[in-house]
Amino acid sequence: MRRRLAGQEPFTPARIGDKKKLRQFAGFVGVRVPETFYVGPIADLLERDLPEEFALKPDFASTSIGVLLLKRASAGSFINLLDGQEISGEEVLSRCGAISERYYGDAARGHFIAEELLRDHEGRTPPQDIRFYTFQGEIGMILKEEHLAGPASAMYFDGEFLPFPDVTGRYGVAKSAEHLEAIVPATTPENWRELLAVAKRVSTAVASSFCRVDLYDTPAGIYLGEITFFPGTFYYRDRKLMSQAEAERLGRMWDAAAERLRGSKDQPSAPSNETHADFTRT
Template identity: 30%
Template sequence: MTGRSVRGILRRLPVLGPVARRARQAVHAEELIAARDDKIGRLRRQVAKETAARKRAQEQLAIDRPERLDSTPPSFRRNLLELRRNIDVLRPHDPEAFHPALQIPRKLRNYRLAASHGVAVPDILGVWARARDIDLSDLPEVFVLKSDVGAGGNGVFPLRRVEADRYAVIGGDEVLSTADLQERLATRKSAGAPFFAERFLQQRVPAEEIPDDVKIYAHYGQVTMVMVRQMPVHANLDHARYRYTDARGQDLGEDIASGARVDLSIPLPEPLGDFIRVAEHLSKALAVPFIRVDIYDTVDGPVLGELTRAPGGKQRYRRDHDIAMGRAWDEARWRLDLDVIDGRPLRNLHGLHLATNHYPEGHRSRQEDPRGWEVVTADCAQWCFGGHLPPAQG
């Protein structure tokens, strides 16, 4: 007997008090269970359909670009681990950081290079050669204090003044004085001089106190992944949330990154194409096959955050995606080599826009013989993507 027929019988019966009420409740519960089972079935069919589609795409990829049976498949993670190892091999041979790969980790240097290509960078409010020289008294109420060298949030302090010489860490629970900050920056091995303050960026669509970080993985002009990261707590990845897409904004799936807390509700930057073009352009300007271009989505448009040579962490991605990004890295290495054969300088190339050197007096970049800090300029119409960047704001 169906729930509908039972309800009809109950309506024709005299009022039976609690018995009738319990009967009606039982019928309603059965209807809810049936509806739930139907929804679960639809979801299971949808998941099965998407899984089958992804499997077919992976199989087609193997048909289109088969790997030799006796070869090792490409791998982004393996290339990244090799890069980290080789950087350690390179350092003692190149103490003046003449090689393009060793020049990338310096933030102020990257700001100058990006600005020379017409890419917006944060406003610099002050620069100090030594930690003990840092003076925050004339800065705005909200700002960011950084070291020129440092990764993974080390040497970065987003700050809000709460009283005279007391600064709260935005997205944290610490309140620090100027002396506290000087000591932190002077004693952290991963934080290298000089030190500088920059304007705190206002996010286009505010979510957390700390602006979302748009991290674009690029291989010498080809974007292979966009990762948007929300950080509710400053420099604490345990609370971070992520969204991963391709260059068109198509989500790569909740299983794309091992151990990552994926949140598909995180908004993508708009227009995404502007961010992709910035990453493509800067990745062609650098003489390396891979770079991660970190950008902020601000009320003034894309603003460069950092250029990351070798992203930290495990960087474990789903096998099909790891292979695809690994192949993109391999191909980018050869494209760069062929450009060098055609005459491209094996240097990180500056563009034709005027760009400020923010390093303090006495810095190597300001010396008469700035070996390793020369500014090599090239017309992007030849080696980058001239004319395709969004206009810088401000």
């Protein structure tokens, strides 16, 4: 990951992570994505014919930054499904404008996406994030996380969706973040086979040694939420922690995936010894 962040990896198709490109990619590989109702400046949102409930998120930010899950209430107002509080349309515009201001220095510049609101099999929203750390069709680790509502809870699984029996020896939480999240006993979802199949299909279709594939498990099927090429969660060690042995295990999977990509477009035909050694240590 250090090599990738420094721009030393020969090819990283980061453009696929863009939300618009992601929809095109998902259609090509036959994976569901949430339906889009609107993309554009936040000032025009309330003039659009939107459904009773929808998810609103910035087109330019990552993870859960600025996400609102909204359901229509009285005229011109919504229920924020994350906290159950009523919020006016003007307040929605104000909150979104603040996100744009933070990123661009201009409250009107950023575009926002209103898209299909997903629910889990019990009708709760949002469904848990299920994040697959993938290496060209191989899965090194799965993180199932609930982080939008209240303190985050994290479950860890191996590449076959089995809970790690020694999870505390592999993963942890930084001292400064123990009030923000906790590792909880892992429960394998009933649709684990379908989730694995979709994650592997997406991973193999992406010309990259490593990417994180984020999926949602819903009654309507498995949805692709995001493909991330630069996840910093474990790299920066300021919240989630990974043991050195676990980092080396996943690093070897990254190395093996790179070997499988040799000869592909934009991939090097053979690494130098120095690059190979550094890559193996990552």
